[in-house]
Amino acid sequence: MELDSLYQEVILDHYKKPHHKGLPAGEIQVHHVNPNCGDEITLSLEIKDGVFVDLTWDGVGCSISQASASIMGDLVSGKTVAQAAEVLREFTELMQSKGNILGNEEVLEDAIALAGVSKFPARVKCALLGWMAFKDAAIQNGAEI
Amino acid sequence: MSSILDVATIKRDFPIFNEEMRGGKRLVFLDSAATSQKPIQVLDAERNFYTTSNAAVHRGSYYLAERASEVFENSRQKVADFLGVAPEEIVFTKSATESLNLLAVSFERGTGSLAIGPGDEIVVSELEHHANLLPWQQLAKRTGATLKWFEMEQDGSLDLSAMDRVITSKCKIVAITHQSNVLGSVPDLAPIIAATHAVGALFVLDACQSVPHQPIDVRALGADFMVFSGHKALGPTGVGVLWGRAEILNAMEPFLYGGSMIETVTMTGATWAPAPKKFEAGVPNMAQVVGLGAALDYLSNVGMANIHLWELELTQYALDGLKAIEGVRVVGPQGIIDRGGVISFTIAGLHPHDVGQVMDQYGVAVRTGHHCAWPLIRKLGLTGTTRASFYLYNDFSDVDIFLESVVGARDYFGKR
Numbered sequence: 001m002e003l004d005s006l007y008q009e010v011i012l013d014h015y016k017k018p019h020h021k022g023l024p025a026g027e028i029q030v031h032h033v034n035p036n037c038g039d040e041i042t043l044s045l046e047i048k049d050g051v052f053v054d055l056t057w058d059g060v061g062c063s064i065s066q067a068s069a070s071i072m073g074d075l076v077s078g079k080t081v082a083q084a085a086e087v088l089r090e091f092t093e094l095m096q097s098k099g100n101i102l103g104n105e106e107v108l109e110d111a112i113a114l115a116g117v118s119k120f121p122a123r124v125k126c127a128l129l130g131w132m133a134f135k136d137a138a139i140q141n142g143a144e145i
Numbered sequence: 146m147s148s149i150l151d152v153a154t155i156k157r158d159f160p161i162f163n164e165e166m167r168g169g170k171r172l173v174f175l176d177s178a179a180t181s182q183k184p185i186q187v188l189d190a191e192r193n194f195y196t197t198s199n200a201a202v203h204r205g206s207y208y209l210a211e212r213a214s215e216v217f218e219n220s221r222q223k224v225a226d227f228l229g230v231a232p233e234e235i236v237f238t239k240s241a242t243e244s245l246n247l248l249a250v251s252f253e254r255g256t257g258s259l260a261i262g263p264g265d266e267i268v269v270s271e272l273e274h275h276a277n278l279l280p281w282q283q284l285a286k287r288t289g290a291t292l293k294w295f296e297m298e299q300d301g302s303l304d305l306s307a308m309d310r311v312i313t314s315k316c317k318i319v320a321i322t323h324q325s326n327v328l329g330s331v332p333d334l335a336p337i338i339a340a341t342h343a344v345g346a347l348f349v350l351d352a353c354q355s356v357p358h359q360p361i362d363v364r365a366l367g368a369d370f371m372v373f374s375g376h377k378a379l380g381p382t383g384v385g386v387l388w389g390r391a392e393i394l395n396a397m398e399p400f401l402y403g404g405s406m407i408e409t410v411t412m413t414g415a416t417w418a419p420a421p422k423k424f425e426a427g428v429p430n431m432a433q434v435v436g437l438g439a440a441l442d443y444l445s446n447v448g449m450a451n452i453h454l455w456e457l458e459l460t461q462y463a464l465d466g467l468k469a470i471e472g473v474r475v476v477g478p479q480g481i482i483d484r485g486g487v488i489s490f491t492i493a494g495l496h497p498h499d500v501g502q503v504m505d506q507y508g509v510a511v512r513t514g515h516h517c518a519w520p521l522i523r524k525l526g527l528t529g530t531t532r533a534s535f536y537l538y539n540d541f542s543d544v545d546i547f548l549e550s551v552v553g554a555r556d557y558f559g560k561r
């Protein structure tokens with residue numbers, strides 16, 4: 001079923017047991033919403049010695065938005081600003097590919113499981129929600145990303 | 146089962162049902178509360194306008210312009226007849242959203258008893274679509290008036306126990322929906338309209354979800370204004386209706402300024418044409434207005450009472466089916482009393498977006514999310530629902546596939 005290309009096992013695993021989820025009180029740095037469906041995410045992070053640390057997020061949303069945020073947290077934590085910028089760029093490109101590219105597994109790791117999302121235009125925003133919150137928070141912390 | 150409507154014949158009038166959905170599935174369209182599909186008669190009427198009658202209405206003195214004006218005004222008469230009102234009371238807009246904004250802007254510019262200012266109160270309800278909340282919320286902000294509202298109960302009805310506190314002598318306008326676009330619930334409007342008039346305020350009815358689906362007598366209801374969108378009533382996009390009592394429309398200020406809405410113009414001033422022209426600046430969406438006339442003809446031929454009864458039968462059948470599915474919860478009214486053909490539901494542990502995605506694999510088109518009524522969804526303590534809505538082209542087999550797809554959605558995630 002075409003659906004299985006969207007809801008890959010990896011995605012459902014992250015959805016059921018999201019990583020980096022749960023914000024310490026008062027830690028909110030950015031709050032993003034998808035006005036189409038009402039999904040929301042709050043996120044906070046720090047940059048220490050040029051490396052992203054202590055990224056946590058919380059939110060409500062569909063399996064795609066939650067899994068994508070979870071995977072994003074894994075991918076950018078412990079990375080330098082330049083490395084994270086590369087991941088963000090590759091992921092954004094994958095989401096805009098309309099199913100035409102598979103994604104660079106070396107850079108994107110688990111996130112290539114989200115490649116199928118790019119064939120469902122209505123869901124691309126779901127997948128990008130957490131990433132856009134990350135980008136915003138990174139910029140607010142002075143990163144050039 | 147003997148049928149109120151001959152849906153097989155009706156379906157053949159709607160070319161969209163020949164289209165294949167993902168995986169070659171047939172279309173089970175259950176999103177008519179967002180927009181309806183269009184019968185060939187409406188498409189032909191639009192095309193026919195362009196091929197036989199196209200000219201700017203109410204301007205040229207030549208034959209074709211007369212013909213265009215005649216079919217355009219014929220459509221106005223059809224809308225008036227459909228609602229049981231006078232054609233001078235029908236204003237064509239581009240949508241219900243524009244109709245409501247027209248009212249709000251006109252009141253902002255109003256004088257005398259139609260003026261809105263500090264100390265005045267405007268009343269809405271928690272059921273409202275953003276289109277019947279934001280124009281009033283922002284009007285209140287701009288004028289210093291106070292926005293008040295009726296609260297919603299969990300069953301989708303309105304809490305009328307606070308009537309005297311919500312509608313007071315300071316109230317100028319009460320704007321409430323005829324039927325919730327999210328839950329299908331029909332609020333008890335009669336006491337609200339009575340209270341509105343008792344304090345000398347005006348009542349605006351958002352009839353987007355009722356006019357396309359049931360017989361309506363706006364005068365008997367006692368409303369002062371009523372709005373709906375053509376595209377939800379088998380008509381084209383780009384045409385909406387505002388009905389208002391003639392004496393009020395004539396006392397109101399215009400919304401848009403431009404051609405066709407004037408009586409006289411000098412370099413420093415102007416006077417306005419009588420309603421409805423005063424509110425129809427510029428060359429209107431002529432073909433769409435004509436298309437709406439054809440849509441209302443189509444609905445009248447099928448019969449609004451029949452359509453209403455048919456939708457309630459489908460709704461009852463769907464409600465019974467949904468309630469028998471473990472893990473599914475119907476949100477809002479549980480039966481068909483005081484409701485229309487709209488059902489919102491949730492599946493335990495699943496996000497509506499994921500539910501809708503799986504249902505799509507069955508060819509089932511439903512709406513997911515907050516349905517442009519975010520305060521209502523928050524009040525229910527939810528982040529969204531999945532919504533199915535019925536119309537005259539749906540039948541029991543559509544509901545069967547719908548129910549199958551709901552089970553499919555639950556199991557798709559549940560089993561993995």
Ligand SMILES: Cc1ncc(COP(=O)(O)O)c(C=O)c1O
Pocket residue numbers: 178179240241242243274276277322324325326351353354374376517
């Ligand atoms: C109750 C209600 N009011 C207003 C509107 C706005 O209609 P439109 O978007 O056609 O202007 C809708 C449409 O979804 C509605 O359901």
